[in-house]
Amino acid sequence: MKPQKIVMDWLDSRLGVSELLHQQLGGYKLPRNINIWYTLGAVIMALFGLQFLTGILLLVYYVPDTEKAFASVTAIMNEVPFGWLFRYLHVVCSNLIIVALLLHMLSVLYMGSYKRPRELTWVSGFTLLNLGLAFCLTGYLLPWSQLSFWATTVATDAAGAIPIVGEYLVSYMRGGPSVGAATLGRFFALHVLVLPLALMGLAGFHLFCVRRNGISQAPFGKDYRPRKPSAEFVHEEHHDGIPFYPNYTSKELAVIFFALAVLVFITFYAPWLFIPADALEPADPFSTPEHIKPEWYFLWAYQTLKIFPSKLLGLGVQVAAMTFIALLPFIDRGLERRPGKRPLFLTCYLLGLLIFVGISFWGHYS
Amino acid sequence: MAQATEGSKERRTFLGVLLGGFSVVLGAAIGWPMFRFLAPQEGSGDAQQVKIPRDQVAVGTAHFFNYQWQPAVLLQPEAGEFIALSAVCTHLGCIVKWVNDEGEFLCPCHGGKFSAKGQVLGGPPPTALENYPVEIADNELLVG
């Protein structure tokens, strides 16, 4: 008997593992018209996995103290064997994760997969996007460079626009009137424990929702018709579909490899793409560098605040936009999912995308 | 039809083996750096100690040497009292000179002055010269 068979039989008689595996892998049928965009979920999981790995490695040598943080990062980059590799992987991967998250969101919006019965999947997913951004914000501060210090100062300042509680909120976030040791302490705790736990929990819930509902059918092809939602729970079946494993997992694996290729390429050939010169100088609370800017994924917020004369208005517009997107499935209740048959949605979608990209570029060049 | 499935099974196995091979190489490509990253390093922990023979530092003189890839200086202002300092001026990084007659350090770049103990006596340097611990062991001085 082959060793795999022996192990499987042993586990089977105790936990019924074969049946479970069959249900989730070979027996799980996906709609035939599934497309490549559906692989993004797996790509995001792989990238987050890599991020956790490199993060844990960095944690071994990083020191979260304002006097030692920058030196510890310099040591990782210059003295620890392959420290430069894991540090650059961590930086580049964090940016790629945001790209993948945005692409995933864009494809879900386009295919109308956020609609009933998948509202919870959408809300948890949007929250996960924000968690990703929170990861980036908190992680940014940790090297304690000029960029870390001043970008965090600018970012936390925004909350000051809120009337009455604004000032207190800012100093609560920072642990003091200005960014300092207290800020580093709490951002470190958030980045290394609180956010990872939240991410794992919420991602688990998100995956549970995806699996429990059954993967949505892509709204393309001449035979597609929008489903009527039922009052009772129903798992979307695709009896004539293709097995998840190995038919679709092989595609997911391919896209993951290609994403990793992009990651490694940028890491070795253009690591400075995501590391501006200010990130190489230790933080100096007395000297603000000229042209301090947040990372590209926050430029939209930064520029929006600059456009509106009142900081409160600028902040309000952003909060309104984010809330609108978060509650989209409750606002857009139409059953139709085919993009061609949702002209209003498509217009808003394209407009929103253009504005996001346009404002980000504006923020970059201003 | 049966032939097509057979051929495709063989191809699949071949591709599977190929993929497995790539995965092993890629796994090693990340596994090896991880292993080295976490492995204890030679001469790590804290600073590497430097040994200087005692007779190289006469009373009232200063001996320059290299410590952790930077210039440093050992002096013996009073008999039996040894001080080890960084010789890098804290102003803009020039190397200080020892002025024997005055018993103090002078930086030739912008006139910074330091006492024998490394304290700033005048000029632009903002802080004292970094002090290193010195131990006396028979005829040797251990810095760091």
Add this chain to the structure above:
Amino acid sequence: MNRHLVGWMALFILLFWFGPALAEDSVCIQCHGGLEGRLGQPVAEWKQSIHEENGITCHSCHGGDPTDFAMAMEPERGFVGVPGNEEIPAFCGRCHVGVREDYEESAHGMALASGGPQCVVCHGNHQVVKASIDLINPESCSRCHSYDRAEKVKEIISETEARLQSLESSVASLHRVGIDVKALGGELFSTRNAFRQLFHTVNVDKLQQQKSAFDADLDGIGEQVSAIEEELAQRKLIGGIIVVLLILAGCVALLIRKTYRREEESGN
């Protein structure tokens, strides 16, 4: 290349300068900044100088009290006023000690009493900018004697100068990709200062003699830089191989996927 030099200076300012970078205007600037003619001119000139970039202001050289209008120019607060022609080397030499020593021993220094040049003649007084080899030029040096002497000196130092510049730019590039260049940069900075200081002896023989020592120093630094650059090139090579492997692995996975497609199309 100039871009790198400015960046390099900025690096050192940020790495080693612990005081506030932008001080409030002193009373000196507040008053003289608003004056016309020769009393106001120094302020505009100083604002473009390397002294201003490094936080050296009026009272750093002229003394006096920068916070008190009434006592700003009082001798009891250390005000020394405008130095006379022959007092200038001592004036600048309070900070630029090494240069003063070399200058005083030089032909220029010995000729000071009989109309020879002092610091300001070549470097200016308020619009002092970062020294460069172009300070040695026919217009400037032929004011007192024929240019060929200066030309000889310029020739001897220009090769080393050029090497210094190129090494500085290499080190700045290394810093840009995250290499810790503090020790290396410090060595280069020290060597550059010592070399530039030596020029002030304007002594062809001395320069010729010392040149080889400096060249040896630069050789050492150059070797360290090359070693780092080589390692970086090696990393890129390995990175390239990994990228290719990943793309190949992705393609193999796609091919595997394709083998299942046939089954799907023929109805499993």
